[in-house]
Amino acid sequence: MNQVHRAKMASGVFVLAATLAGVPAALAQTDFSGEWAPRFYEDQPERVPGPELGDYLGLPINAAGRMRADTWSASLLTLPEWQCRPHSADYIWRGPSNLTITKEIDPVTREITAFHAEWLRSVDRPVYLDARAHPPDYANHTWAGFTTAKWEGDMLTTNVTHLKEGYIRRNGVPRSDLATLTEHWIRHGDFLTVVTIVNDPVYLTEPFVRSTDYELDLHQHVPPYPCDTVEEVDRPKGVVPHVLPGKNTGINEFPIRHGLPPEAARGGAETMYPEYQLKMKKSGAAK
Amino acid sequence: MKRNLMHVALAALVLTALASPGIAQGDGDVHILHVRGPIYMLVGAGGNITVSVGPDGVLMVDTGLANMTDKVLAAVRQLQRELATNGLTDLHWGSETRSAVRTILDTNAPVKPIRYIINTHVHTDHIGGNEKIAKSGKTLTGGNVAGQLADAADGAAIIAQQAVLDRMSAKPAANQPAIPFDALPTDTYHADMKLSHFFNGEGIQILHEPAAHTDGDSLVYFRGSDVISTGDIFVTTSYPLIDLQRGGSINGEIDALNRILDLSIAEFRSEGGTMVIPGHGRLGDSADVAYYRDMVTVIRDRILDMMKRDMTLDQVKAAKPTLDYDPRYGSTTGFWTTDMFIEAVYRSLSQRK
Numbered sequence: 001m002n003q004v005h006r007a008k009m010a011s012g013v014f015v016l017a018a019t020l021a022g023v024p025a026a027l028a029q030t031d032f033s034g035e036w037a038p039r040f041y042e043d044q045p046e047r048v049p050g051p052e053l054g055d056y057l058g059l060p061i062n063a064a065g066r067m068r069a070d071t072w073s074a075s076l077l078t079l080p081e082w083q084c085r086p087h088s089a090d091y092i093w094r095g096p097s098n099l100t101i102t103k104e105i106d107p108v109t110r111e112i113t114a115f116h117a118e119w120l121r122s123v124d125r126p127v128y129l130d131a132r133a134h135p136p137d138y139a140n141h142t143w144a145g146f147t148t149a150k151w152e153g154d155m156l157t158t159n160v161t162h163l164k165e166g167y168i169r170r171n172g173v174p175r176s177d178l179a180t181l182t183e184h185w186i187r188h189g190d191f192l193t194v195v196t197i198v199n200d201p202v203y204l205t206e207p208f209v210r211s212t213d214y215e216l217d218l219h220q221h222v223p224p225y226p227c228d229t230v231e232e233v234d235r236p237k238g239v240v241p242h243v244l245p246g247k248n249t250g251i252n253e254f255p256i257r258h259g260l261p262p263e264a265a266r267g268g269a270e271t272m273y274p275e276y277q278l279k280m281k282k283s284g285a286a287k
Numbered sequence: 288m289k290r291n292l293m294h295v296a297l298a299a300l301v302l303t304a305l306a307s308p309g310i311a312q313g314d315g316d317v318h319i320l321h322v323r324g325p326i327y328m329l330v331g332a333g334g335n336i337t338v339s340v341g342p343d344g345v346l347m348v349d350t351g352l353a354n355m356t357d358k359v360l361a362a363v364r365q366l367q368r369e370l371a372t373n374g375l376t377d378l379h380w381g382s383e384t385r386s387a388v389r390t391i392l393d394t395n396a397p398v399k400p401i402r403y404i405i406n407t408h409v410h411t412d413h414i415g416g417n418e419k420i421a422k423s424g425k426t427l428t429g430g431n432v433a434g435q436l437a438d439a440a441d442g443a444a445i446i447a448q449q450a451v452l453d454r455m456s457a458k459p460a461a462n463q464p465a466i467p468f469d470a471l472p473t474d475t476y477h478a479d480m481k482l483s484h485f486f487n488g489e490g491i492q493i494l495h496e497p498a499a500h501t502d503g504d505s506l507v508y509f510r511g512s513d514v515i516s517t518g519d520i521f522v523t524t525s526y527p528l529i530d531l532q533r534g535g536s537i538n539g540e541i542d543a544l545n546r547i548l549d550l551s552i553a554e555f556r557s558e559g560g561t562m563v564i565p566g567h568g569r570l571g572d573s574a575d576v577a578y579y580r581d582m583v584t585v586i587r588d589r590i591l592d593m594m595k596r597d598m599t600l601d602q603v604k605a606a607k608p609t610l611d612y613d614p615r616y617g618s619t620t621g622f623w624t625t626d627m628f629i630e631a632v633y634r635s636l637s638q639r640k
Contacts, residue, residue: 067611081577
């Protein structure tokens with residue numbers, strides 16, 4: 001009797017296993033863990049050498065964001081408070097850093113409960129998949145923000161809140177601490193594509209969308225990257241480097257160098273769309 | 288004359304607005320956020336309140352609006368009870384059975400009293416609960432003090448910079464009630480001070496900023512927990528309120544923000560480490576203070592440059608020196624508008640000249 005019962009159970013388990021193996025879509029959990037190397041297929045000049053001063057092309061910034069960027073001075077980064085600042089969660093995908101993604105697995109359900117993303121010069125960024133709530137609005141903000149995520153088929157869609165102030169371009173174009181971020185993590189074999197959508201009620205008039213690619217690199221090891229603050233510039237205490245409004249002549253060089261109409265370099269939502277090229281051609285401004 | 292009228296108008300606006308429940312953040316309830324160790328932040332009672340809860344009792348930095356006092360006390364009692372309960376049910380390896388049996392029999396230990404209140408400054412959204420909360424507390428005393436002063440143990444001590452007591456005990460403005468005697472600071476200091484002993488396991492320093500938000504501002508530095516309670520020197524919700532009539536100044540405000548940064552050490556990559564509880568808004572750290580310091584300094588520099596070019600106040604306002612920060616910190620309505628901030632900076636710098 002026992003043998004018969006065991007046999008029935010074994011066959012039941014086999015059928016169940018076969019059924020599960022045949023229906024991966026509903027329970028799909030794409031594995032994003034691994035070592036990923038950035039591929040600079042998009043916007044390489046902006047990302048590696050760095051953007052030029054006054055290049056706001058394609059950014060849906062408002063007048064406030066434009067003024068923050070116009071009056072920004074790169075010397076700000078010599079202040080001790082900013083020497084070790086990492087890129088925030090929304091921008092760091094675009095940096096030249098290699099990326100390590102690890103995963104946490106629930107020992108009982110064996111579901112992935114979290115990913116952790118860490119770049120060469122970043123902080124640990126947990127991405128929670130366990131349906132936990134976001135912190136209250138009076139909690140602190142971080143460079144990584146607070147991320148929850150859900151599966152949409154094989155794609156992982158994140159919801160990021162509690163970000164510290166950051167930037168959407170490395171030439172002083174700001175992103176406020178009231179911004180939120182949505183991401184879509186998509187894996188095609190050895191390639192990882194991440195689409196980021198920044199909503200900033202302070203400095204953007206429309207969502208700002210970018211995509212960035214990485215390639216699996218099994219030989220990669222992200223080394224430690226400590227940071228020590230030093231006195232970079234001997235200046236009086238309390239000085240905060242910036243440029244007075246209307247005094248930054250450096251921002252005029254970008255459109256001249258590239259033969260662009262100055263108004264295009266000033267950015268704004270209109271400059272994101274292909275139709276803007278037609279407008280420039282019609283006005284005869286573009287070379 | 289015009290300047291004096293502006294000061295009076297500003298003071299009236301500040302007092303009226305800060306005393307009203309309208310500026311209490313959120314949903315009308317008081318919320319508790321654990322910061323680190325024995326330190327908690329209470330949000331929603333007007334100005335933020337910092338609370339240290341532990342075996343020595345309770346120390347509060349500020350007391351919120353008067354009409355929120357019952358909710359503040361309820362939140363503090365919740366923390367006191369949790370401490371008492373957790374103390375009794377703290378299970379250790381090897382003693383689970385005994386502790387479980389004891390837990391069934393135990394009732395909660397009596398809660399430890401509120402012993403100290405520290406006022407960061409004089410505004411009513413930070414001192415409004417002084418009277419009732421102090422009365423609910425207790426001062427531990429003995430020896431000659433207990434023998435000679437019959438009421439020495441009644442109520443919690445209220446500590447503040449001397450200027451706070453001077454302003455609270457001054458003759459009230461027309462149509463304003465006098466502040467009750469029991470709401471006044473019982474202990475004052477002039478320069479920096481510190482509690483003479485550890486409280487809930489750490490030293491606590493009270494640092495005077497002489498002319499920042501007001502002339503009686505205190506930073507409260509919890510040295511073990513590494514938490515700084517800033518009062519309204521640092522807020523995340525608006526431009527800093529420079530109360531010129533009460534001795535505030537833009538340069539003192541910037542000096543005070545830089546002092547917070549001098550005290551702070553980040554844990555890693557410019558975040559974490561020293562945590563900073565603002566007078567209003569969300570919890571922060573040194574990076575948040577640095578962003579705020581940058582903003583205030585940049586705006587001060589712009590207005591100073593305009594003044595050097597002999598621009599009038601109206602011309603300065605028309606030039607919009609705060610345009611890039613207005614969507615984050617500015618306001619065209621309410622008790623502290625962008626125009627009022629620009630005017631305060633302008634007049635503060637004029638006084639300096």
